[in-house]
């Protein structure tokens with residue numbers, strides 16, 4: 001059964017329908033509007049939605065992932081929404097030559113998901129690596145016929161990733177992975193994609209590919225939905241060096257699996273400023289504001305109140321407060337993670353069940369795709 005499209009208020013009619021992939025501010029505003037409408041509708045109508053989101057398995061996850069995306073996924077899952085989580089293992093190869101430790105990284109990421117509360121035992125949460133879903137990957141072929149090289153070349157997120165990785169030669173998967181990502185989303189007819197703002201250009205492309213496929217190969221009902229982004233309300237968590245986003249590769253992250261002592265040590269090294277009076281001023285004091293926000297996320301208290309409480313205790317007191325709050329908050333998650341890590345067969349079973357369901361979805365979609373394209377040859 002096709003899933004109905006999500007409600008789409010404020011539809012952006014300024015889209016020329018041409019090959020513009022750099023995302024205009026009108027498109028961006030429209031995406032924010034639709035995201036808010038879905039958040040409002042989700043609790044009442046979870047059955048309208050099918051979530052697909054995922055990560056590259058480049059290492060285990062950190063508290064930026066937890067507060068920025070994992071908690072959202074768990075919340076949506078717990079509202080009763082069917083949730084597919086793709087571990088984008090092929091995508092690892094966009095900016096490096098070999099997927100070193102990929103199997104270990106996949107296992108670590110699954111442990112992080114499960115510890116954070118994603119629950120495949122509920123029968124509607126599925127976790128799978130896309131390398132194990134052949135028909136998903138096959139969608140790439142028709143999708144590639146709907147994009148031009150200049151369009152791929154203009155993608156701002158791809159450009160930024162090329163810059164950040166300092167690549168000398170850039171492989172073609174780097175340019176085409178946003179199309180692959182559309183296959184990740186559309187193979188199961190995902191209509192809601194919880195992502196950060198950096199992924200919006202990819203989502204715009206996914207919407208275009210769905211639209212172009214449905215237009216060029218019309219069928220009743222249309223083969224693909226046009227999925228919407230679901231944006232997190234949590235502001236980006238900065239790394240402990242301040243200034244930039246928390247990221248394992250920048251070495252400024254607190255991993256979910258870190259011990260309480262490691263966490264304390266990392267927080268001692270966090271960058272702050274020399275003003276002893278702690279105040280919540282995100283614009284002028286981003287590092288201090290980031291730490292206050294992390295206390296707030298761990299305790300539920302507003303950051304301003306935490307700042308007042310610390311007063312002129314300086315960054316030493318702020319860090320001590322955060323260490324305590326974060327370690328307390330993460331303790332149950334870490335304990336659950338340690339338990340699950342002792343049971344590799346369970347983790348393997350989670351993936352096996354995810355792969356099985358993903359293949360069933362992908363087979364059914366590729367059959368509809370071939371039929372729409374007229375590639376049906378049995379008599």
Ligand code: TRP
Nearest residue numbers: 052053054055056086088181184
């Ligand atoms: N590109 C995403 C990232 O780097 C990971 C990803 C792959 C993804 N496929 C996806 C995210 C599909 C959402 C939907 O974080």
